Amino acid sequence: DLVFPSLSYRTGPYAAGGIPFADGYADYFTLLNERDGGIGGVPTRLVECETGYNTEKGVECYEATKGEGSLVYQPLSTGITYQLIPKTAADGIPLHTMGYGRTSAANGKVFGNVFNYPANYWDGASIAVNHLLDLNGGDIGGKKISLVYHNSAYGKEPIRTLEELSKKHGFDFKAIPVDHPGQEQKSQWLQIRRERPDYVLMWGWGVMNQVAIQEAANIRFPMENFIGIWWSGSENDVLPAGDGANGYKSLALHGTGSNYPIYTDIQKFVVDAGKAAGAGDQIGTVLYSRGMYAAMLAAEAVKKAQAIHGTGDITPAQMRDGMEALEISAETLEANGMPGFGPEFSVSCENHGGPGLGMVQQWDASAQSWSLITDFIGSDKDVIGPLIAEDSAAFAAENNISERCN
Amino acid sequence: MFYREAGDFKTSYADDNQTFPIRFDRVRYYVVLAVAFGIIPFIINDYWANAVFVPFLIYAIAAIGLNILTGYCGQVSLGTGGFMAVGAYACYKLMTGFPEISIVLHILGAGFVTAGVGVLFGLPSLRIKGFYLAVATLAAQFFLVWLFNKVPWFYNNSASGQISAPERTVFGVPVTGANTDAWAKYLICLVFVVVLAWLARNLTRGTLGRSWMAIRDMDIAAEIIGVNPLRAKLTAFAISSFFVGIAGALFFSVYLGAVEVGEVFGINKSFLVLFMIILGGLGSIFGSFAGAAFLVLLPVLLKNILVGQLGWATDLAAHIELIIVGGLIMVFLIIEPHGLAQLWRIAKEKLRLWPFPH
Amino acid sequence: MPEQLLFAVEVTLNGLMAGVMYALVALGFVLIFKASGIFNYAQGVMALFAALTLVGLQNGQIPFAHLINAIFGTKLHHFGWHMPAVLAILLAAGVMVILAILVERYLLKHLVNQEPIILFMATIGLAYFMEGIGDLMWGSDIKKMDVGLPQGGSFWIEENTQWLGFGNENFYGFFLDQLDIVATVIAAILVAGLVIFSQYTKQGRAMRAVADDHQAALSVGISLRFIWVLVWSIAGFVALVAGIMWGAKSGVQFSLSLIALKALPVLMLGGFTSIPGAIVGGLIIGVGEKLFEFSIGPLVGGATENWFAYVLALIFLVFRPQGLFGEKIIERV
């Protein structure tokens, strides 16, 4: 069978985010088994392992599951990702960090078995700025943009990109850190109230998101000018603030809401069959959709690998090849019951990062739902490309890696 | 009479002072060493190394370190995580700054750097006592983590703020980096553990150890009979930090290979190591091992039983695991507040008397 | 007034308010420490647990639904009622009393006369235990705390202080969060009540006696059981209040238990044994960390609040090792 490890975190400070993702990831594979009898006729098996978002437990989970023929790891935490980059390389198992992890892994020439399609943090920063450019008729010169970020490796990711972009577009950029866990953000929001930036971007996670949104509402910051990264845009983040959160925006890696055919199938084959993962109450939420989307991409890569190697029960190495040859077209999405859910893209040996496309969604507090307000927006490759090249070159030098794909 | 010490007479004070005055204990100790060095390296695999042995050995070092400070010298510290971070970052800077020098020296160097930092944060202990000191050491914890996160020099300006250990070898065998074999990881940690435990044992049984314990048991009286509290406390901080620093360095370079400071060396780490020594037994080197083994193994074991054997959902299992770990901590403390080491001692006393009840 | 000064004043005011919020958590610690010499690490988790229980009751959640569903394959979730806030608060307080009784009965009773560090450790065990139970009982998703507390900046204050800027464009009046104002009032009442209780009543005196010497307290006929249940119940109630206040800010979720970390420096600075100390300490820490972040933060890259509170408390302690109002550490031979 096809083994998919799921390093989930259903406990600990980030459990609220971890549960829906894990449910979505699990339910999709259950759906494939129930509806299609697996992928290419081979049943899938999900091996879930609880990490609690903790690096050491992540390592333990990896070691415990890798022997079972795990095809691809989706570690879900930047910390664990960094652990696994060298380990998976040594063990020849591919790693998929969708919308997180080490951004420069997009450079397939250096990172042979790490993939971070369809978009990464630097894309995210650029997408947000591009959205603002759209809103302002292409000119944001002189505008003040602040970034409220989680004071960790994750939160610091977009800073470099935004600095570059501020040079390019002439806006004033200011980064405001919030230390873990982020329960108390008075200083930061008083500062924002004082400086009245035109826009605030946010790279937050966990309780920091909820408090930030609440505080923004408290100082009556115009919510439509407040944009979070895709990890700051789930129902969890906005619900506690109630009506105050109305109008808050965040980036979206994929479609939102339950108006996709796939949900009918999930209801029918998974939920009604009593096979839903977890408590079964997360279906349709943003992070559930993300887990499902990640699973779909993995399944597609398996199909690709099966096609390439002409075998059903593929190995991790073959899976890697499948991922590198992955193509997601409108038809694929349609066929999977997710029309327009994600971008169309293809992966190549050089480019493991996908197209870098994302959308913007906005929260409607009265309807208690997110709605997409833009189509896919691209990122500024002119800015990001060199950054990725620089960072991956440094990694290659440090670890004596010679470039592939030549 | 499973356990005998009768007939084991000593004819010199030096003999009487040895670590295991009782022959039975001594033999058992050599057997353990023989297995650790002679058998385990040949059968160990990645899972056992990475999930059990390597973390156990490294935590044992950290626990011995903290036990010196807390168990022997009575200064409760919650800054262990921060000091481990110092060790890790010092090791990283040394590894990347002087790649031609042996990793073993880097690790030792990291220990010395940490010792220095430890002394610095130990200074307030001259004024501040008890839980006040414990909470005060959190200042070290939070400040150090913040510092390593904030100053790019510490992580060589890498874009992510993470540090990753490059490959380094000992006698041509890689011990850090992705290509390290399980046995190599295990063995280097084991060597450090054995040497450090031996040093700790020597230090704690001599004059210095007695001055620590005197300060712990009654600091004023200790001072009046001639213990210099400044010296006693600062040496405890220094030596404890040295151990903890080495643990941090190994944790980063050998065990994890890549580290983000807030996540790996956060306050939870401080608490974890403290648990180990309290559960294991304050003021006992054996206790440090017992505590580390217990807290490394228990979660792994529970997980394997609940998820692996019983097939429970991981989240239920994780919650129940929390309940069980918390419950066991309480139960253990109720049964024997002085830790596993004391349980072991009582068991020995019982065995000695066996089959008589008293 | 110059702009910077006005902002500094505003930061100070908000620091005071934040300090009150910290003090609310610190109070629970102080109570238990005073009554038993136990440094109750579980206080933060108790706040979380209390808040979870409150919200759970209010929304009619079925406790342990997930576990039950997993075992029996049922699909339980809600009782389908919505309880008025006041009733839910009372019930939650009741649950905290039950918790206090259980804690005394199954934990503290067996640890009479043990060293403080052992007791401390036991409360850590308790924290884990309750964390697990809390999750299992009410689930780990984020819940909205809605007991009708006002939230958001106060318009009234904003408008009526705008003139202070004397036409300065950049000054929009002072910002004060209404929730914080409510918290201040509640904290003031709690502190006053608790001070009277501990200094002037028989039980209060007994409580302090227990803290000094368990055995001697037993020998004069003070029932440790009763005192402990009493104190843990009060601490449970204080935790509930803290849980409500902080829960209103961030939603009720696991991270609520981490507010304990914000309370520790407050505790240290005010003195582990002093109820007024918790408030004063809170205010000093609140103002100190906010002003530091405001003035020095930008120079060193910000996010200084976590450690600065501790360093500030540490500096204080070097001069007064027992904290501002803590009982003097008796050193005699």
Next chain:
Amino acid sequence: MLDATETQETLLEVNNIEVIYNHVILVLKGVSLSVPKGGITALLGGNGAGKTTTLKAISNLLRSERGEVTKGSISYRGDAIAELNPADLVKRGVIQVMEGRHCFEHLTVEENLLTGAYTRTDGRKAADDLEMVYNYFPRLKERRKSQAGYTSGGEQQMCAIGRALMSRPEMILLDEPSMGLAPQLVEQIFEIVKAINEQEGVTILLAEQNTNVALRYAHYGYILESGRIVMDGPADELRENPDVKEFYLGVSEEGRKSFRDVRSYRRRKRWLS
């Protein structure tokens, strides 16, 4: 010295108890004693004989020291009291003054005394009793506002005894009251003990090292050695017993010998050989 208040009614009966600490250390090896109502009974014996342990076994304070009574029974007014908690025992009128003072360091002297009245419900009377205690110990009155932790050893001892008196007990278990007290205070305290015994009818069980004084005030005495009662009898008789004289009172045929002369001789107790 026998006096009228003593009756034949037995208030406290300890029956062949055995106490073990930490599950391994056997300390009392079958101790029995009975305390008549209204009397002063002394429990004598050297260091480590088990006097404190016996008293703690009675007042149920052993549990908090990881000790337990493994055999035998203890009854007070005929009721078994082994399962009561110490607080209930105080409510029934049995209070212990612990060895080594055990004052509440951070409370003032007066607050210490007031905690003694904790179990009492007649709030007003407690204030009178405070005066009574201050009458007995004027030194305490002077120091009433200081924290007990800062008072001298003797002052703490007074505080501990005064605290017990505040509960208006029926029976006091007094553990080494004379320890560390100035000679004139020792007399004074025993006078007080006698006074409360006679005037208030309080029964007293007294553990003492100071055999001399103890036997002067007590009615009956038990001598405890290594966890066993080795001798007992009315106080006057014990005082005349030659062994007691030599080993506990330090007087031999020639009268009290000087401490300077003890240098070079070792004795052996006859009953231990």
Next chain:
Amino acid sequence: MLDQSADGYVTEDGRQIGGVLMEMRNITLKFGGVTAIENISFDIREGEIRAIIGPNGAGKSSMLNVISGFYVPSEGEVWFRGARRPQLKPYQVARQGIARTFQNIALFHGMSTLDNIMTGRMTLMKSSIGAQAIWKGAAEREETEHREAVEKIIDFLEIQAIRKTPVGRLPYGLQKRVELGRALAAEPKLLLLDEPMAGMNVEEKEDMSRFILDVNDEFGTTIALIEHDMGVVMDLSDRVVVMDYGKKIGDGTPDEVRGNQAVIDAYLGVSHD
């Protein structure tokens, strides 16, 4: 009146007492409002046994604390071996050869008897941290050497049997003995004993007296002693200082002091035989 010339005197039992070893000059000690010691002067001569007596709370223990540097006198000077002593930290005082025991036993509870006494030798042990870490060699040799000295003390105090017992478990009297051993281990010039015989029965007091006399005799150690048992004080000491409420009310040989009316009033109550 004894002949107290600058270079000493001869005691009744014919021992030669030397010159002044330690002199307290006009010591005053205040704690907030309380004056624990008020303008007291006295000296201690080489080789003598000097007793300090007085009612509870008189300031005796405080005086010892001043001598050992734990309390800093508000006024007055301490002269040691003919030179004025600057304000030293307690451990520095200990290094000058002043050792002591405590009124409320201050042993290190987590350590064995042996370790407690070895700790007393702290001031004499010199091996470096490095040497201790390696153990084999210098540290081990030193340890063994000092162990021998400590074993002598253990033999002397007759506590061989409890060598390895944690002191927390020992009965009170033995603890006192261990504490004495710990003080002796430092091979002090001046030994301060704070109520060494409190809580002991006659037999044990005799033992303790013997130890004190032997120490004084064999090692020539000067001893300052606080004690409430008048028998002991009168028999053992060469000269006595009497304190009351922080003031000195008497100073002289035991006989002189016994006859002093102020002393009788304040302390002895009835005159003691």
